[in-house]
Amino acid sequence: MSFVCTLAAGDTFTVTSAASAGGSGAAVLATVDHFYDSTGTGSAWTKVTQAAASTVVNNGTAGHDCSVFTISEAELPAGHTHVKVASTSTGAVVAILHDLKVQRAPENLPALV
Numbered sequence: 001m002s003f004v005c006t007l008a009a010g011d012t013f014t015v016t017s018a019a020s021a022g023g024s025g026a027a028v029l030a031t032v033d034h035f036y037d038s039t040g041t042g043s044a045w046t047k048v049t050q051a052a053a054s055t056v057v058n059n060g061t062a063g064h065d066c067s068v069f070t071i072s073e074a075e076l077p078a079g080h081t082h083v084k085v086a087s088t089s090t091g092a093v094v095a096i097l098h099d100l101k102v103q104r105a106p107e108n109l110p111a112l113v
Helices: none
Strands: 002-006 011-018 032-038 045-053 055-058 066-070 082-087 092-096
Touching: 002 011, 002 055, 002 082, 032 055, 055 066, 082 092
Parallel strands: none
Antiparallel strands: 002 066, 002 092, 011 055, 011 082, 032 045, 032 066
16 A cells, blocks of 8 residues: 655654554554655655654655655554554545455456457
């Protein structure tokens, strides 16, 4: 799952995982070692590397107000099935789902003609 985080004034976004939607066994997920930063719509993206952490800092300086990072299923602790990204301020977070966790049988997949 990829997360797009925005706030023009800058923000810190914290990643946690849990065993249920209700937050059972919630723990910070310190696996983010890089993310991509941009100055907004239509701008170039810059890769930012960091020591593995549970936070992404979108500093809001020089117009950098959008960050994107991905959390894969392999990064989750055993038994954790849910991921949450929270803003420490008023930033917006959009989750983009990709890759099926459970593969379906080929006969259940749509035929692309």
